[in-house]
Amino acid sequence: MGLFMGQFKCYKILTMGLVFLIWILYLKMFWPDSITYRLPGPRPASKFASNFMESPSLFDSLPQALTNLTYLLYWPPTPGDGGNLLASTSPRTSTYHLRSPARASYTLGGHLEAILVARDHWGKPKTHGGDLFRAQLLGSELNAGVPGDVQDLENGTYLLSFPLLWAGRAQVQVRLIHSSEAVGVLRRIWTEKGATVDFKGYFRGLEGPEEIVICNVDPQSTGAKKATCQYRDAVSGELWFCAQPPTLPCNSLVGHSSGRYLKVTTQHDEHLLARNVTDKVLSQGISPILVRPAATSNTTLTLSPQLPCRPGLLFPKPSGFYHGNVWRSLGCSSRSFPTADSILGCLAGRIVHMMGDSTLRQWWEYLRDTAPSLKPVDLHALYQAGPLMAVDTTRGIVLHWRAHSWPLRSLRTPVASLHSVVRELAGLAGGPHTVVVLGLGAHFTTFPPSIFVRRLAGIRAAVMALLAREPSTLVVIKLANTGYKSVYGSDWFTLQVNRLLRAAFSGVRVAFVDAWEMTSSLPLPDNIHPVKLIVRNEVDLLLSFICPT
Numbered sequence: 001m002g003l004f005m006g007q008f009k010c011y012k013i014l015t016m017g018l019v020f021l022i023w024i025l026y027l028k029m030f031w032p033d034s035i036t037y038r039l040p041g042p043r044p045a046s047k048f049a050s051n052f053m054e055s056p057s058l059f060d061s062l063p064q065a066l067t068n069l070t071y072l073l074y075w076p077p078t079p080g081d082g083g084n085l086l087a088s089t090s091p092r093t094s095t096y097h098l099r100s101p102a103r104a105s106y107t108l109g110g111h112l113e114a115i116l117v118a119r120d121h122w123g124k125p126k127t128h129g130g131d132l133f134r135a136q137l138l139g140s141e142l143n144a145g146v147p148g149d150v151q152d153l154e155n156g157t158y159l160l161s162f163p164l165l166w167a168g169r170a171q172v173q174v175r176l177i178h179s180s181e182a183v184g185v186l187r188r189i190w191t192e193k194g195a196t197v198d199f200k201g202y203f204r205g206l207e208g209p210e211e212i213v214i215c216n217v218d219p220q221s222t223g224a225k226k227a228t229c230q231y232r233d234a235v236s237g238e239l240w241f242c243a244q245p246p247t248l249p250c251n252s253l254v255g256h257s258s259g260r261y262l263k264v265t266t267q268h269d270e271h272l273l274a275r276n277v278t279d280k281v282l283s284q285g286i287s288p289i290l291v292r293p294a295a296t297s298n299t300t301l302t303l304s305p306q307l308p309c310r311p312g313l314l315f316p317k318p319s320g321f322y323h324g325n326v327w328r329s330l331g332c333s334s335r336s337f338p339t340a341d342s343i344l345g346c347l348a349g350r351i352v353h354m355m356g357d358s359t360l361r362q363w364w365e366y367l368r369d370t371a372p373s374l375k376p377v378d379l380h381a382l383y384q385a386g387p388l389m390a391v392d393t394t395r396g397i398v399l400h401w402r403a404h405s406w407p408l409r410s411l412r413t414p415v416a417s418l419h420s421v422v423r424e425l426a427g428l429a430g431g432p433h434t435v436v437v438l439g440l441g442a443h444f445t446t447f448p449p450s451i452f453v454r455r456l457a458g459i460r461a462a463v464m465a466l467l468a469r470e471p472s473t474l475v476v477i478k479l480a481n482t483g484y485k486s487v488y489g490s491d492w493f494t495l496q497v498n499r500l501l502r503a504a505f506s507g508v509r510v511a512f513v514d515a516w517e518m519t520s521s522l523p524l525p526d527n528i529h530p531v532k533l534i535v536r537n538e539v540d541l542l543l544s545f546i547c548p549t
């Protein structure tokens with residue numbers, strides 16, 4: 001099956017050290033030895049909400065998959081390059097070819113398979129796996145495309161597989177995103193270093209100048225020589241730390257912003273992650289192919305069973321493809337909402353709560369810009385963290401966006417505006433008119449996975465509580481999209497973060513919008529903030545879940 005499942009199947013050797021380190025980090029964070037300050041905020045909505053983070057049953061409530069990180073985050077080991085850059089995988093010498101002899105034409109609904117041979121800079125075949133390749137099948141004249149499945153055979157070869165979903169011409173494209181040696185660097189940093197970025201906390205007293213210190217997800221990463229201030233969200237239990245300001249008390253923290261990108265790489269690491277070897281297209285290994293409809297069919301597309309889109313459906317992999325620049329879901333009958341009226345008609349009478357990062361804010365912005373009667377109430381637009389709101393009073397539509405809380409990289413934003421997702425969810429009554437959209441991931445690639453796992457554990461519990469209160473509430477999860485290519489954010493981290501997101505919500509009646517696939521299917525440059533064409537398709541899928549028929 002997919003990239004994910006492929007690796008699940010290949011699962012072999014456990015890197016026990018990884019899990020051990022994660023747990024050490026986790027334990028350090030869960031019982032830090034500093035004083036706790038409660039953040040301002042509404043009273044906990046219920047005893048359950050205020051207690052579940054401390055509860056020993058927290059991990060009982062996690063799906064098995066999320067507690068077994070070694071299994072979940074498995075990636076073939078990288079033996080290392082012996083210090084020689086030329087021994088790392090090269091996009092210039094690695095090649096791919098059809099698995100079976102070329103045919104004059106291929107049948108719609110079938111598959112195209114290819115073998116990729118990874119080689120180093122000397123041209124010597126690699127003998128281990130772990131490279132991050134991304135493959136696509138593109139139908140440029142038809143504005144069509146689909147992500148290919150890349151299965152790592154862990155001996156230097158990879159099996160590529162592409163479903164043939166449209167009739168017409170199609171062309172394979174393969175890119176080396178990172179060599180396995182570069183992935184080795186990323187993995188080492190992810191599991192062995194703490195935070196790779198820091199943040200600023202702004203403290204204000206009744207008089208005197210502001211004091212600015214470093215803040216982070218754990219006390220060590222604040223660089224504090226002495227005491228740290230610890231902040232614990234009253235509802236979610238999420239923790240945050242700042243170095244103690246010189247004179248002001250801990251509870252005078254008023255502002256938050258990004259800080260620095262910390263130096264975490266050696267020069268050798270940097271060469272492995274350099275631009276000239278990252279995200280490079282391999283030379284064409286397969287001539288364009290022609291796909292024809294089967295003799296018995298006169299359709300030009302393979303389409304899904306016509307199930308209305310609803311949460312809880314299991315989607316195939318890939319979950320869809322583009323044709324005519326429109327994303328066609330293979331899991332349900334996704335719809336298009338091409339006009340302002342069609343969008344407003346779908347959203348009428350609904351209140352949509354979007355919580356996440358700036359890639360989700362793009363959805364809010366798209367809706368605001370596409371449906372002009374959705375009037376923004378931009379009281380706080382000055383601040384990256386929001387909250388943002390747009391309303392259409394005639395049709396009774398309210399559209400909220402707010403940033404997930406720490407560890408948000410943003411311009412300076414008031415701490416009082418940083419509400420945890422769990423706190424927001426605990427404050428929602430839910431119901432058939434409530435839509436919740438969560439889009440987290442991109443700001444968690446700069447910390448060990450335990451940080452995101454803990455956050456997801458709380459969010460999962462809060463989503464389950466919401467769905468228990470009001471089962472008719474629609475909850476949609478936007479997976480993280482492609483785009484990052486550095487040591488602070490990389491497609492490799494994003495793949496891992498998406499595995500955690502899927503695992504966290506497995507068995508919960510939510511809908512997924514697979515933004516990773518939707519940004520992996522067209523010949524567009526990767527961009528952490530995708531172009532409008534992509535955002536429109538993501539939002540159309542959201543609307544398909546809100547208005548399935």
Ligand SMILES: *[C@@H]1O[C@H](CO)[C@@H](O)[C@H](O)[C@H]1NC(C)=O
Binds near residue numbers: 068071
């Ligand atoms: C993690 O999952 C693997 C594969 O299913 C299993 O062999 C292993 O025992 C699991 N580890 C734990 C701690 O559950």
Ligand SMILES: *[C@@H]1O[C@H](CO)[C@@H](O)[C@H](O)[C@H]1NC(C)=O
Binds near residue numbers: 153157
């Ligand atoms: C790699 O492994 C696959 C599957 O086990 C096998 O079919 C193939 O021959 C191997 N290739 C090399 C070069 O060892």
Ligand SMILES: *[C@@H]1O[C@H](CO)[C@@H](O)[C@H](O)[C@H]1NC(C)=O
Binds near residue numbers: 274276277
């Ligand atoms: C990449 O660029 C570096 C200099 O920035 C150079 O030393 C190296 O040889 C280049 N690698 C390749 C494969 O072109």
Ligand SMILES: *[C@@H]1O[C@H](CO)[C@@H](O)[C@H](O)[C@H]1NC(C)=O
Binds near residue numbers: 296298
């Ligand atoms: C092909 O199209 C014709 C006319 O549009 C239709 O009557 C027929 O049922 C179609 N055949 C199939 C197999 O879809």
